[in-house]
Amino acid sequence: MIEIVSAAACIACDVCVKVCPTDVFDRGADGIPVIARQSDCQTCFMCEAYCPTDALYVAPVSAPVASDSPHADEGAVARSGLLGGYRAMIGWGRGRTAGALLDQNPLLSEVPPLAEPRLPVPAELTDDPWNHPD
Structure with a gap:
């Protein structure tokens, strides 16, 4: 459940407002998103x-936490490295390694490579949109 929007870290880009599938945020008067419909958050x-x-923290719970919860305390969340922690875990952001590249699943190393590509070789591009011979 979304718990924190850090006004100090937010750049008012509205990306969170746009990507939220359940319309949880409203744009605040200062441009910083406001958690307007927290109960609609699908985590x-x-x-x-x-x-x-x-600048955001989604607590790994499906209901709002109490106001005295460490999950609602921006300072505690930041000190623990959880502010934006999900983004770091999946490897999104400059200087991070994508989570899939860190996968330690031993089964992945046992999968043999394909003998040949599955896709055909792409046709050569020309200036002729209909690819007509001259």
Whole structure:
């Protein structure tokens, strides 16, 4: 459930507002998104994943936390490295390694490569949109 929008880190880009599938955010008067419909949050982490400045925190719970919860305390979340932590975990953002490249699943190394490509070789591009011979 979305718990924190860090006004200090937010650049008012509205990406979270646009990617939220359940319209949880409203744009605040200062441009900073406001959690307007928290109960509509599906804990999909899309807003946190797409936030370019790691200004969001989605708690890994499906109901709002109490106001005295450490999940609602921006300072505690930031100190623990969880502010934007989902984005870091999946490897999104400058200087991070994509999560798929870090996968330690031993089964992946046992899958043999394909003998030949599945896709045909692409046709040569020409200036003729209909690819007519001259």
